[in-house]
Amino acid sequence: MIEVKNLVRTFKSGDRTIKPVNDVSFELEQGTLASIVGKSGSGKSTLLSLLGALDKPTSGDVVVNGVSLASMPDGKLTEYRRRDIGFVFQQFNLIPNLSAVDNVMLPMEFAGVRKAARLARAKDLLEQVQLDPEKHVRRINRLSGGEQQRVAIARALANEPKLILADEPTGNLDEQTGDHIIELLSSLSRDHNTTILVVTHDRALANKTDRRFRLQQGRLSEEPARTRVGAAAPA
Amino acid sequence: MSVLARSVGNAFRNKVRTGAVVAVLAVAIGLALSMLVANQAVAAKVTELNASVGTVLTVNPAGGQGFEGGGEPLTAEQAATAAAVPNVTGVVGTKALRLRNATEAAAQSAAGTQGAGTQAAGPGGGQGGPGGQTTTTLTTSLTAAVDAGTLGNRNQAGEGTTGSTGTTQPARTMSLPITATGTGAEVDSTGRALEITEGSGLGDYTAESTNALLGTTLAEKNGLKVGSTFTINDQTYTVAGLFDAGTSFGNNALYVTLPSAQTLAELPGELSTMIVTVNSMENVDAAKTALQDALGTGKADVTQGQRNLETAVSSLGSVKNISFIAFVAALGTAGLIILLIMVMLVRERRREIGVLKAIGAPNRTIGLQFVLEALVLVALGSVVGAAVASFASGGIASALISSNSTTAAATTTGRGMPGGAAGFPGGGAGLPSGGPFGGASQLLTTVTASASPGVIAAGIAAVFGVAIIGALVPALLTARIRPIEVLRGE
Structure with missing residues (x-):
């Protein structure tokens, strides 16, 4: 369970103080597929960085399964990112000179997983995201955008994180590939009880999540829930 | 990965x-x-x-160096005195000999007699040299490895003139002598270890022996190898080893043990030079002064080889x-x-x-x-x-x-x-x-x-x-x- 308590993040820009995240509070149950929508510059990515311990809040706290991120030293935050968080970036952020399978193996290497085990799991994950097996050993810069995003998702799943934070996961993809990615995230949430928080400005995508939040000028508000993608129709 | x-x-x-x-x-x-x-x-x-040069002092008879000058020869007693000087770690005595090829010496001697008259003492036919140290001319079966050339003929002729009574000798081709050194240790005249390229050393350098070390070019000139024999004054010597002194002059030489050289010269206990090793470069100056005092300025000249190489x-x-x-x-x-x-x-x-x-x-x-x-x-x-x-x-x-x-x-x-x-x-x-x-x-x-x-x-x-x-x-x-x-x- 994730609890976000009165989260504030401010930046100085000349004489002005900007508050991309302004007193944000919410809770997410384990296994929830949620989305945050908002215009560009509304603070979506900043909020995601705070939840993923990439950045530190000016005030407030994020509590993950009862553990406060605010009180964690840097080493513990790194461990938190390694074990509990999976990031899917809009620009994929894969290591260009490594193969698809090597990229997926990286987080497992950092977690101390033995080589044979991480190779087997990396191949399995790449199959789950439906990457052609012959492309597993292909260098990232020889894969298409959709294929790279699948590798990025596989990498995010490598250490079986409790929370996946996806920043515009379909932003660089065509509609068909984007739909597939959403299906994939939804099934992960449903089948693996993984909490997934997607940041997007794509309302269609947001409509496919369990819970929808809107971020406007740093303030978060929740919108009414919709039927989940892939969920059984009500009787 | x-x-x-x-x-x-x-x-x-x-x-x-x-x-x-x-x-x-x-x-x-x-x-x-x-x-x-x-x-x-x-x-x-x-x-x-x-190690080898910087700490070495050379002691010569006062007024004499090698085969030049005069004075009284050094003795074994002086060597013992030198060894007792503070900071001196070793004293090696040497006895210098000059060898002439027996055949050439006989021919040149005959020519010298004809040209300059019989010399009762001193160099006949340019062989003896003016120095007082080794008036005895030794003959050998060996032939010098260095040709006399212009300088050799000039030098030899000069010596002959010095030893004559003023009669101008006719120009003739001289043969060079061979350097023979009796040494009390396996070192050359500078105190450096001999670089033996073949065979072995002479063993006990303080005992009489019929073994000899030959310079590489001298051995080559005479077709000798380790185990070959040659003569000095009718005494047969065996080549125990070959050494390389690094120069043509240095390799036209041979070494025998010190007692052997003294016996050949019929001058037992007499030394041409002493090679004195000091324990460190810092003590060389002090040791030199002490050595000079101990031996007496009128009896020995102490020179410091290190000076020559200090700049180097x-x-x-x-x-x-x-x-x-x-x-x-x-x-x-x-x-x-x-x-x-x-x-x-x-x-x-x-x-x-x-x-x-x-x-x-x-x-x-x-x-x-x-x-x-x-x-x-x-x-x-x-x-x-x-x-x-x-x-x-x-x-x-x-x-x-x-x-x-x-x-x-x-x-x-x-x-x-x-x-x-x-x-x-x-x-x-x-x-x-x-x-x-x-x-x-x-x-x-x-x-x-x-x-x-x-x-x-x-x-x-x-x-x-x-x-x-x-x-x-x-x-x-x-x-x-x-x-x-x-x-x-x-």
């Missing part, structure tokens, strides 16, 4: 840049290794010179210092190159570092990755640099030594070290081949700068040490990169 494999992969990410970096590193590392090799070679030479040793010391400074500078340059390259790579890969941190890479893993990448580049540079050093170190050392020894060599070449068995006039038709001590220039140029595996390994270890330091700085910089700063661009 392990950190090492990733580092190797990263090192070759941009092959053109990698090639350029390796080339620059190879130059710096090659220069560093060359300087280290030169430094080690010069250091070894300085140690050798200090000093010059070599300068080369050693210069090469060490250059080694450190080249090493520092290699470290700086690594530092700058790695700083550039860290800046270039800030985003990648941020991503690695975002997915949970610890700082030490990222730092280690960059250090290993630097070491891969250094390893490649070291391989090429070692190859460069193995070819260039000799030339660089020679260039350093020749540029620093020109003055020193000019002041020492041809001065020679007075005394002892080396005092015979030399031969040859042109310039003298240097004095009996060969001149410091020869010692300087005999510095052998070979790139030994040990020195190369030590140099490469130093390069790696510097490279690690150079790579640690940028590696530590990676720890300061916050993932959000580089990912915020999204």
